[in-house]
Amino acid sequence: MEFAIEVCNVTKTYKIANNRDGNTGWFHSLVKPERKELTAVSDLSFQVSTGDSVGYLGPNGAGKSTMIKMMTGILVPTSGTIELRGRQPHLHRKENAQHIGVVFGQRSQLWWELPVVDSFELHKIMYSLSNYCYERNKNYLLQVLEIKNFWNQSVRQLSLGQRMRAELALALIHEPKILFLDEPTIGLDIEAKEAVRKILRQIQSERELTIILTSHDLQDIREICSKVIIVNGGELIFEGTLDTLRAQMGPERRLVITFAKPTGELRIAGTALISNDKFEKHYLIQDRATSSGNILAQLKDIDNIVDFSVRELTIEEIVKSVYRNGSIVKCS
Amino acid sequence: MFLNIVTLSFKVNIAYRFDFITGIISEIVRAVARIAIWAAVYETNILISSAAPSFSQMTTHLIISGTLVTRWEFQGLIRSIDQSVKSGDLSINLLHPIDYPIYLFAREVGNYIYSVAIVALPAVLILSFWFDFDWPDKFSYGLLFVAFWFVGFTIFFLIACLFGLLTIWLMTAFAIEWLLEALMPILAGILVPLWLLPEPLATLARILPFAWIGYYPSQIYLGRIELGVAWILLVGGVLWVGLLVCWISFLWHRATKQFTVHGG
Ligand SMILES: Nc1ncnc2c1ncn2[C@@H]1O[C@H](COP(=O)(O)OP(=O)(O)O)[C@@H](O)[C@H]1O
Ligand SMILES: [Mg+2]
Numbered sequence: 222m223e224f225a226i227e228v229c230n231v232t233k234t235y236k237i238a239n240n241r242d243g244n245t246g247w248f249h250s251l252v253k254p255e256r257k258e259l260t261a262v263s264d265l266s267f268q269v270s271t272g273d274s275v276g277y278l279g280p281n282g283a284g285k286s287t288m289i290k291m292m293t294g295i296l297v298p299t300s301g302t303i304e305l306r307g308r309q310p311h312l313h314r315k316e317n318a319q320h321i322g323v324v325f326g327q328r329s330q331l332w333w334e335l336p337v338v339d340s341f342e343l344h345k346i347m348y349s350l351s352n353y354c355y356e357r358n359k360n361y362l363l364q365v366l367e368i369k370n371f372w373n374q375s376v377r378q379l380s381l382g383q384r385m386r387a388e389l390a391l392a393l394i395h396e397p398k399i400l401f402l403d404e405p406t407i408g409l410d411i412e413a414k415e416a417v418r419k420i421l422r423q424i425q426s427e428r429e430l431t432i433i434l435t436s437h438d439l440q441d442i443r444e445i446c447s448k449v450i451i452v453n454g455g456e457l458i459f460e461g462t463l464d465t466l467r468a469q470m471g472p473e474r475r476l477v478i479t480f481a482k483p484t485g486e487l488r489i490a491g492t493a494l495i496s497n498d499k500f501e502k503h504y505l506i507q508d509r510a511t512s513s514g515n516i517l518a519q520l521k522d523i524d525n526i527v528d529f530s531v532r533e534l535t536i537e538e539i540v541k542s543v544y545r546n547g548s549i550v551k552c553s
Numbered sequence: 554m555f556l557n558i559v560t561l562s563f564k565v566n567i568a569y570r571f572d573f574i575t576g577i578i579s580e581i582v583r584a585v586a587r588i589a590i591w592a593a594v595y596e597t598n599i600l601i602s603s604a605a606p607s608f609s610q611m612t613t614h615l616i617i618s619g620t621l622v623t624r625w626e627f628q629g630l631i632r633s634i635d636q637s638v639k640s641g642d643l644s645i646n647l648l649h650p651i652d653y654p655i656y657l658f659a660r661e662v663g664n665y666i667y668s669v670a671i672v673a674l675p676a677v678l679i680l681s682f683w684f685d686f687d688w689p690d691k692f693s694y695g696l697l698f699v700a701f702w703f704v705g706f707t708i709f710f711l712i713a714c715l716f717g718l719l720t721i722w723l724m725t726a727f728a729i730e731w732l733l734e735a736l737m738p739i740l741a742g743i744l745v746p747l748w749l750l751p752e753p754l755a756t757l758a759r760i761l762p763f764a765w766i767g768y769y770p771s772q773i774y775l776g777r778i779e780l781g782v783a784w785i786l787l788v789g790g791v792l793w794v795g796l797l798v799c800w801i802s803f804l805w806h807r808a809t810k811q812f813t814v815h816g817g
Contacts, residue, residue, distance in 0.1 A: 235816050287816075295644040297813050311813060318650035328642060339565055346557040347651050 224304075225399055225431040226269040226292060231301035233262040233287050233455075261287040263455040264301070269448075271398075274425055274432040276442030279452040280536045285435035286325075288452075289403045292433065293323050305399070319348065322392035326404035329384065330391055331376045337387050338372055341394060348395040355394070362390040366420055382413030389420065402434040406441050418444045437536040453540045470542045475532045476504040476516065481525040489519050506531070554651065555659050562663025566671075573671045580620050580676035587615045587744060588684060609685035610775050611746075616680050617774050618743045618767035622702055624673035625665045627713035628730050630657060634717035635726035644812050654714060654805055661710055687775065694776045697783055701770040704790040709766045711797035718804040721811070742768030762793040 239257040261284040269275050279285050290296035291303055294310030294317055303310055310317055324330075331340045345355045363369050366386040371379055379387065385405060392400060402421075406414040422445055425432060436442055442449055442463070449466050451459035459466060476492060483499035491511030496503035506516070513531065520526060534542065595608050606614065634657075637643045646653040680686065689695040716729045723729070738744050740763035747758050747768050758764055769786055772778050778786065811817070 290644065290816075293648060295647050295813055296816060314647055315650045318648055321648075323645075323648055325645065328640070328645060330645060335565060335569065339561070342561055343558070346554055346561060347649050347656070349554060349650075 223271050224268045225271045225273070225306060226433070227302075227304045228265060228267050228288075228292070229302045229304075231262055231265050231288075231291065231298045231303060232260065233284070233291060233296065234299045235259045235261055260455050262291070262298075262452075265452070265455070265457050266301075267450055267457065267460055269431060269433060271431055272429055273448055274430075274434070274446045275448045275450060276446035277433060277435040277450050277452065278437065278439065278442055278536060278539070279435070280437055280540060282454075283452045284455040285437075285452065286403050287455075289323075289325075289401050289433065289435060293317075293321060293401055319395060320398045321401060322395070322397035322399070323401045324385075324388045324392045324403065324405055326385070326402075326407040329376070329388065331384065331387055333376050336373045336375050337368065337379075340376070340387075340391055344391060344394050350395060354396070358394050358396060362393055365423060366390045367416075380413070382409055382416060385409060385413070385417055386420065389417070393424065396428075398429075399431045399433070402432065404435055404437070406436065406438060414438075414441070421445045439533060439536065439539060451540065451543060458540065459543050466543075470534075470539065473534055473538070473542055474506045475534060475538070476506055477530050477532060478502050478504070478520070478526055479528040481527050484525065487523070489516065491515060555655065558656060558659035559663040559666070562660045563667050564663075566664060566667035570667070576668075576672040577676045577679075580624065580672060581679060584616055584620045584676065584680050585683075587619055588612050590744075591615065606746075606775070606777065609687055610777070612684045613687040613775060614746060614771045615743075616677055616684075616686060618741065618771035619738075620680065621669065621673050621677050622705055622770050623709070623737070623741065623743065623767050624668045625661070625706065625709060626668070627709065627733065629664065630661055630710070630713045631717040631720065631726055631730055631733070633657070634714070635720045635729075638721050638808075641817055643808070644817075647809060647813070654801065657714065658710055662706075665706060689774055690776050693780065694773060697780075697787070698770060698774045700787060701765070701773050701790065704787065704794060705766045705770050707794050708762045708790065708797065711794065711801060712762060712766075714801055715797060715804070718801065718808060721804075721808050737763065737766070740764070741766045762790075762797065765790040765793060 235258070236256045237259050239255045263284075265288070277285055277288065287296065291298050292305060292310060294305070294312075294314045297311045305313075305317060306320065308317070331337065332343065341359065344350075350358075363372065366389060368383075368386055368390055371383050371387075376384065376387070389405070405421075406417055409417065418441060421432065421434075424430060425445070432445065434441065434445060447462065449459065449461060449463055450457060451466075459469070461469075475495075476489070479501050480499070484502075486494070486497060487502060488494065489504055492504035492506050494502060495505050516531075520529060591611050592608070595611070637646060643653070646656075649656070689698065713733065716733050717726075720726050720729055739750075740758050740761055742750075742758060742764060747755055747764060749755075750758055758768075765786075769778070769790070773783055773786075
């Protein structure tokens, strides 16, 4: 099996200024700034096979963006090695540029004040695309990403969802082999998120594309990726398929009930009470046997319920659940 | 690739910039103000000496150095370097298969060609009907002027680029812009020709690269420099280009290292 990316014992530490407390702290930090080391990625190893789609999941500050930056070559690991198609990315930035596409959810690669089309024209020039290749990819992406309507509109007038679709198209216009997406759905509403996921699924199925996608939303990964890596505090805590993760986490979901009147402790069979507020209680549905029907039947007799919902676990809860449910899987 | 980016940048200016009328008017107003000051000086006859240029030569110098060759908004470059540093986009620019400084140069050449062709040349044409304006006497000086113009803009870009990169370590983009805005007209001998500056400032200004941006091109245009000296100056300008390129490569190397190793 050929690997698109091999990450081997990679650590990244940042040196950050450590502002001292107190009234004279600013003075000290001006004269002799105290530096502190922060480990954003800690001794991490994994491989990504060609054609795979890998979800890189973790809470805020887990080191996801740091890892993406190292894999794309714009950040150098403090120790360990990364190989992208057999080459260290930060040493072969320009050659790799032709083979990778990168989207940072919180940054734009589009020419802000100009129509979308101009950014594409610039990319065509920078990546030395032939007219034929450019037109073919453009037509495909315009259609799949539904960009036609705002193709001539200035980027700053676009909605976040439209902008993200344009960013995706721009990252794909030069037919990269590997696509890096750093939180591509961040800040989008549910509908726009859904659109982005659908498009990524389609492109993944139609093109031989390796995708690395970071997110703190399990839903993104569930719909797009076949493999999951979960990181927390810079450390790898899970690596495997979605099915393995599911098996390890159990079918955990969260039940949230809102009450009209202050209500005391209330037990519901098949769930664990995890947050006991007078007006809002949270339950963890852990048991496979607990069906929604079962829960509904129990709630039926309780008056003063204003609302209830069953929610996906947040990334923090997933992390907890992975820790709780035993062995941290570390493949090498 | 370089020329394609220049062309694209020029086309983008043509397509979306509609402020050229105000640009032409403001260039004319500024030139008229400069000429008016010198008209007052010439009335007092202070400058009567064999070395002093005629009033029409002075007018031509003011128009060529102030309106034509320096018609470039360097603030745009400094701001885009500053912005990409502050927002962390500098790293993103490393992801493209082209060196960022080269991309910036191509883009700014496009902007400059637009400014010169659409704003400065019409303004110069109007001013040339209004005031006594000299056209080059000799073909050789005309050709040399074009060479100096080219070298001068390259130096202008490189100086702005250097100042822009300094924002990474030194101060705010505003301070840098002000500094450059203050230095440029004096050291490039635009409002006050360099031979009128007090020594040792005059000698210093003749050696510093700013002189190649405005002063030498206009003096060449007027044929006020002997051909032999002109060639030496041209070589001097090319040496400055080389020196600035080295300096910028060094800073650029440091900047990318800072961003890729320390993360900004
Ligand atoms: N350029 C930087 N300098 C210093 N610390 C940084 C820098 N970038 C990120 N960090 C820190 O490293 C940790 C991981 O950050 P990041 O990779 O952005 O996480 P994520 O993308 O998962 O939210 C965080 O604690 C963050 O504050
Ligand atoms: Mg991030």
